Amino acid sequence: MRKKIVAGNWKMNTTVPEGVELAKAVVAKSVEVPAGVGLIVATPATHLCPVAEVVKGTRVELSAENCADKEKGAYTGEVSAAMVASTGAQWTILGHSERRQYYGETDEKLVEKVKLALANSLKVILCVGENLEEREAERHFEVVKTQTENVLFQFTAEEMASIVIAYEPVWAIGTGKTATAEQAEEIHAFIRKVLADHFGKKVAADMTILYGGSCKPSNAKELFAQPDIDGGLIGGASLKADDFIGIALAF
Numbered sequence: 515m516r517k518k519i520v521a522g523n524w525k526m527n528t529t530v531p532e533g534v535e536l537a538k539a540v541v542a543k544s545v546e547v548p549a550g551v552g553l554i555v556a557t558p559a560t561h562l563c564p565v566a567e568v569v570k571g572t573r574v575e576l577s578a579e580n581c582a583d584k585e586k587g588a589y590t591g592e593v594s595a596a597m598v599a600s601t602g603a604q605w606t607i608l609g610h611s612e613r614r615q616y617y618g619e620t621d622e623k624l625v626e627k628v629k630l631a632l633a634n635s636l637k638v639i640l641c642v643g644e645n646l647e648e649r650e651a652e653r654h655f656e657v658v659k660t661q662t663e664n665v666l667f668q669f670t671a672e673e674m675a676s677i678v679i680a681y682e683p684v685w686a687i688g689t690g691k692t693a694t695a696e697q698a699e700e701i702h703a704f705i706r707k708v709l710a711d712h713f714g715k716k717v718a719a720d721m722t723i724l725y726g727g728s729c730k731p732s733n734a735k736e737l738f739a740q741p742d743i744d745g746g747l748i749g750g751a752s753l754k755a756d757d758f759i760g761i762a763l764a765f
């Protein structure tokens with residue numbers, strides 16, 4: 515059975531003290547969430563060490579929002595997968611649309627990043643999703659298929675067990691415009707089929723596929739009720755512990 519997960523993506527928000535307080539509030543409220551639901555907070559790199567202390571020994575897992583496509587060395591300003599792992603984080607988000615759009619993250623770089631993350635025992639939340647123009651041109655299936663193939667088809671079925679996919683339509687991120695449950699389910703089921711055709715039915719059935727894009731407590735229930743939606747990657751609403759936990763309670 516695949517795992518249900520609600521992951522908060524804090525993006526470039528909160529100072530370190532604010533982040534520590536937010537993590538403490540999430541930990542305090544996490545007891546309300548049914549045991550079968552995985553909870554992850556993805557914080558800025560500067561917050562990983564202190565937040566690791568807060569979540570240690572609790573059910574809340576820790577993630578980075580990105581890591582470098584190089585192992586180590588003269589890459590000023592980058593944070594390697596080994597560095598992320600050494601903070602105590604178990605996860606990293608990779609390929610978020612904001613990284614693809616503003617920081618030139620290509621599928622080729624993502625393959626390197628996923629390789630390094632897995633080599634350092636980090637689990638990966640890999641983001642895919644079409645932008646508005648692509649959706650309007652009805653190219654969303656093709657775009658998501660290409661992103662999935664370019665990155666994930668470079669990995670083995672065993673490695674896929676350490677990877678979660680987040681489908682995030684770019685037009686729904688931070689816009690308040692959520693994909694309808696039907697729109698999201700249609701793509702999630704499609705991604706699962708793409709995986710089944712390449713890796714076989716078992717890998718596809720076991721793959722956790724999260725929805726992201728203006729997910730909030732009021733719409734999470736309908737989204738999570740879909741057979742192929744296994745949880746959410748939450749941006750804005752993850753900055754308030756009540757909203758984040760409220761989303762997790764939608765299961």
Ligand code: PGA
Pocket residue numbers: 523682686687688689690726727728729747748749750751
């Ligand atoms: P949002 O962001 O929930 O603020 O739309 C989701 C994301 O980018 O992961």
